[in-house]
Amino acid sequence: MRVSELLRPSPERLLLQAQAEETKQWGARLKIFLGYAPGVGKSYRMLDEARRRHERGEDAVVGAVQGRRSEEVQTILSKLESIPPLETAGGQAMDVEAILRRAPQVCVVDPLAAQNPIGSRNMYRWQDVQELLRNGISVLTSVNLLHVAEYKEKVQAITGRDTTETIPKSFLLSADDIVIVDVPTDLCLWRLGAKLTTIGISNYQERQLSELRELALLLTAEVVDAQLESYVQTHGIEPVFGTQERFLICLTPNSNAKAMIESGRRNMERFQGELYVIYAPQPNLSKKDSSRINEYLESARQAGATTEVLESDDPIEAVIEFAHRKRITQIFIGHGSHENWRNRLFGDPILRLIRATEGIDVRVFPH
Amino acid sequence: MRPPEGSSRGNLKIYLGYAAGVGKTFQMLLDARDLAQQARDVVVAYFEPHERPDTIAQVQGLEAVPHRKIVYRDRVFEEMDADAVLRRKPQIALVDELAHTNIPGSQRAKRWEDVQLVLEAGIEVWTTMNVQHIESLNDQVWQITGIQVRETVPDWVVRQAAEIVAVDVTPEALLNRLKRGAVYKPEMVERALAGFFKGSNLGALRELTLRQAAHEVDVRQFAFDETSGFQVPRISESRIGQVRPETAKERILIHITADASTAMLIRRGRRVADYLQADCLALFVHKTPELADLSLAEREAVEKHLRFARSLRIEAQVLAGKDVPQTVVDFARRNQVTQIFVARSRGRPFELLLGRNYGEAIVRSAHDLQVTVVADRTRKKGF
Numbered sequence: 001m002r003v004s005e006l007l008r009p010s011p012e013r014l015l016l017q018a019q020a021e022e023t024k025q026w027g028a029r030l031k032i033f034l035g036y037a038p039g040v041g042k043s044y045r046m047l048d049e050a051r052r053r054h055e056r057g058e059d060a061v062v063g064a065v066q067g068r069r070s071e072e073v074q075t076i077l078s079k080l081e082s083i084p085p086l087e088t089a090g091g092q093a094m095d096v097e098a099i100l101r102r103a104p105q106v107c108v109v110d111p112l113a114a115q116n117p118i119g120s121r122n123m124y125r126w127q128d129v130q131e132l133l134r135n136g137i138s139v140l141t142s143v144n145l146l147h148v149a150e151y152k153e154k155v156q157a158i159t160g161r162d163t164t165e166t167i168p169k170s171f172l173l174s175a176d177d178i179v180i181v182d183v184p185t186d187l188c189l190w191r192l193g194a195k196l197t198t199i200g201i202s203n204y205q206e207r208q209l210s211e212l213r214e215l216a217l218l219l220t221a222e223v224v225d226a227q228l229e230s231y232v233q234t235h236g237i238e239p240v241f242g243t244q245e246r247f248l249i250c251l252t253p254n255s256n257a258k259a260m261i262e263s264g265r266r267n268m269e270r271f272q273g274e275l276y277v278i279y280a281p282q283p284n285l286s287k288k289d290s291s292r293i294n295e296y297l298e299s300a301r302q303a304g305a306t307t308e309v310l311e312s313d314d315p316i317e318a319v320i321e322f323a324h325r326k327r328i329t330q331i332f333i334g335h336g337s338h339e340n341w342r343n344r345l346f347g348d349p350i351l352r353l354i355r356a357t358e359g360i361d362v363r364v365f366p367h
Numbered sequence: 368m369r370p371p372e373g374s375s376r377g378n379l380k381i382y383l384g385y386a387a388g389v390g391k392t393f394q395m396l397l398d399a400r401d402l403a404q405q406a407r408d409v410v411v412a413y414f415e416p417h418e419r420p421d422t423i424a425q426v427q428g429l430e431a432v433p434h435r436k437i438v439y440r441d442r443v444f445e446e447m448d449a450d451a452v453l454r455r456k457p458q459i460a461l462v463d464e465l466a467h468t469n470i471p472g473s474q475r476a477k478r479w480e481d482v483q484l485v486l487e488a489g490i491e492v493w494t495t496m497n498v499q500h501i502e503s504l505n506d507q508v509w510q511i512t513g514i515q516v517r518e519t520v521p522d523w524v525v526r527q528a529a530e531i532v533a534v535d536v537t538p539e540a541l542l543n544r545l546k547r548g549a550v551y552k553p554e555m556v557e558r559a560l561a562g563f564f565k566g567s568n569l570g571a572l573r574e575l576t577l578r579q580a581a582h583e584v585d586v587r588q589f590a591f592d593e594t595s596g597f598q599v600p601r602i603s604e605s606r607i608g609q610v611r612p613e614t615a616k617e618r619i620l621i622h623i624t625a626d627a628s629t630a631m632l633i634r635r636g637r638r639v640a641d642y643l644q645a646d647c648l649a650l651f652v653h654k655t656p657e658l659a660d661l662s663l664a665e666r667e668a669v670e671k672h673l674r675f676a677r678s679l680r681i682e683a684q685v686l687a688g689k690d691v692p693q694t695v696v697d698f699a700r701r702n703q704v705t706q707i708f709v710a711r712s713r714g715r716p717f718e719l720l721l722g723r724n725y726g727e728a729i730v731r732s733a734h735d736l737q738v739t740v741v742a743d744r745t746r747k748k749g750f
C-alpha cells in the first residue's frame with residue numbers, strides 16, 4: 001500500500017463517518033468523569049459543569065446523586081433542578097421515565113456504576129444512561145476506577161476493596177468525552193478526613209493510591225488515543241506520531257531475537273508503550289530457520305507483544321509500510337540482517353530502512 | 368521524590384496541562400484556598416490574570432507578594448520578585464507559568480531559576496506548566512503539532528517535583544472556552560484556532576500529558592519503594608504476568624557533532640535514559656582536543672551543544688581522535704556503554720563522500736553495541 005492510498009476513504013471509514021453524523025443528529029453526548037478513588041472530587045467537577053451549563057442557558061437537571069455530599073456539592077445542588085428518585089421495595093432507583101417525560105438537554109447521573117433494584121426497567125444504571133442517550137438527552141456521569149470491570153481485580157489486589165457494581169470498559173470507550181479528575185494522593189486522603197502532612201508519597205496508603213492513580217491516567221490516555229485515531233480516520237488526515245511510544249522488532253532467523261525481545265519488553269514496560277514483533281518471510285528458508293522463527297514469535301507473544309507475519313516481495317518496504325500504519329516510534333533491527341536481507345538491487349537494507357524512516361528511531365542490535 | 372528527613376529544601380508541586388485555558392491556574396488556586404482555610408500560610412508569588420474572571424475570583428482573599436517592575440525598551444514589565452518572597456517567607460508560594468522567560472535585565476533568565484532560589488530557602492512552591500514545555504519532549508511536540516516551542520524547562524527541574532498533577536479537560540470544552548473568549552482576547556482567538564488549537568493537536572497533546580503524568584507517578588513510586596522497601600504488585604508487571612528481572616544498568620552515549628540535529632539527539636537521549644533509568648554520557652571527537660582548526664561557526668555550535676548537554680545533567684566530554692567513528696566506538700567499549708545515539712545523516716552527498724556521515728559509519732563499526740539512529744522529528748510523519 002502506498003501512502004497516498006491511506007488517504008482515500010475506505011468503506012469502513014465512510015461507515016464511521018456516517019455513524020458519527022448519525023450520533024450528531026441525535027445530539028446527545030455522554031461525558032464521563034473518571035476518578036481513581038473516592039475523594040478526588042469527581043462529583044464536584046461534574047456538578048460544577050452542570051451548573052455552568054445551566055447558567056449559560058442549557059436545560060440541565062440532576063437525575064441521580066450520591067449519598068455523601070460535601071458543602072460545596074450541596075450549594076450547587078440547590079441551584080439545579082432535581083428529579084426525585086423512584087422509591088421501590090428493593091430501594092431507590094433513578095426515575096428514568098420521569099426524566100424522559102421532563103426531556104431536559106442534559107442530565108447528571110451520579111454515580112454511573114449502580115445496580116438497580118430487582119424489577120426495575122433496566123438491571124444496571126449504565127443501561128438507564130443508554131436509554132437517556134437514545135432519547136436525545138446528554139448525560140454527565142462519574143465513575144470510580146474500582147467499578148470498571150476490567151480493573152476490578154487489579155484494584156482489589158492493591159486495596160483489598162471489592163465491588164459487585166461494575167461497568168464494562170467498552171462503555172468508557174463509547175463515551176464522547178472522558179475526563180480524569182486527578183488530584184495528589186495526599187489531598188485525596190485529606191478530603192476523606194486524613195491529616196495532611198507534606199506533598200508527595202509519604203506512607204503506604206498514599207503509595208497504594210498512587211498505583212490506582214497511574215492506572216486511571218493510563219486508562220484515560222488509552223481512551224484519548226482511541227478517540228484521536230478515529231478523529232484522524234474520519235477526517236482523512238495523516239496519523240499522529242509520537243503521542244505514545246510504539247516499538248517494532250523486525251525478526252530474522254539469525255538476529256539476536258532473545259536480546260531484542262527482552263529489550264523491547266523492558267522498553268514497553270518503562271514507556272507504558274506498545275510492542276509489535278514482525279517477520280517478513282524470505283524465500284528458501286530452511287526448516288530449522290522457520291521453526292526458530294516460530295519460537296521467537298511465541299516468546300514475543302509471551303512477553304506481551306503483538307506479532308504479525310508480513311508477506312511481501314520486498315521485506316524492507318513491508319516494514320516501512322507497517323511502521324507507518326502502526327505509528328511506530330522506534331524500530332529494532334539486528335545487525336545480522338545486513339547479510340540476511342541483502343539485496344543487490346537496493347543496497348544495504350539497514351541503511352535503506354534508516355533512510356526511509358526519517359521520523360522514527362532505528363535501533364540496530366548486535367548480531 | 369521527597370527530600371530526606373530533616374532537609375530544609377521546600378517541596379515542589381507542578382500542575383501539568385496541555386494548553387492555555389485548560390484550568391491549571393484555576394485548579395492550583397482552588398487547592399491553595401483549601402489549604403489557606405486550614406491556617407497554612409499561602410501567598411501568591413506570581414499570578415498572570417489573563418483577564419479570566421473565574422480564575423481571578425479564585426485569587427481573591429489570598430495574599431499576593433508584589434511583583435518586581437522592570438523597564439525594558441521604555442515599557443514596564445512585571446516579573447516575580449524572588450527576593451520579596453524570601454523576605455516574606457511563607458509556607459507555600461504559588462508561582463504561575465514555570466516555563467516563563469524573564470525580561471532582559473532580570474536577575475535570572477528563567478522563572479524556574481527564580482523558583483530554585485525559593486525552594487532552597489525551604490519554601491514550598493506550587494506552579495503550573497504545559498507538557499510541551501518539557502525540554503526532552505520538544506521534538507516530539509514539534510513532530511505532533513508542527514510547532515516548535517521556544518520556552519522550555521529542563522527535565523531535572525520537573526523531576527525534582529514531589530508531585531505532578533494532571534489538569535484535564537476535553538478539547539471540546541477547551542475550544543468552547545476559547546470561542547467564548549474565556550482564554551484569549553477576541554482578536555487572538557482566530558489565530559489560536561488556526562495554529563496550536565487546530566484539529567488533532569489538542570487530542571495528541573492531551574494524550575502526551577496524561578502519559579507524562581502517569582510516568583511521573585511511576586517514577587515517584589520507584590523512589591518511595593527504594594527507600595521504604597514497600598512491595599506491591601506493580602501495574603506493568605501484573606499486566607504481563609511476570610516479575611521484572613534484574614537487568615544490568617544501561618549506559619547511553621550521545622555522539623555530539625557541530626550539526627544542528629545534535630540538540631535533537633541530546634533531548635531524545637536524555638528522555639530515553641530517564642525512562643530506562645540509564646546513565647547518560649555525551650562525547651565530541653575531534654582531531655585535536657583544542658578544536659582550534661574548526662571554523663568559528665562550527666566551534667560555537669559544538670560548544671553550544673556541550674553546554675546544552677551539561678544543562679540537562681549529561682556528562683559531556685571532548686576527545687581527540689583521527690578516526691571519529693572508531694574513537695566513539697572505542698570510548699563506548701571502554702566505558703561500558705550499552706547504546707550509542709547517533710544523528711541521521713541529512714543526506715548531503717558530498718558529506719557521504721567525505722566520510723563525514725558518522726552515524727552510518729558508527730552503525731557499521733559497532734558490531735557489539737546497540738546503535739540508535741535518532742529520528743528527525745522536525746518532519747511530521749514517520750517517513
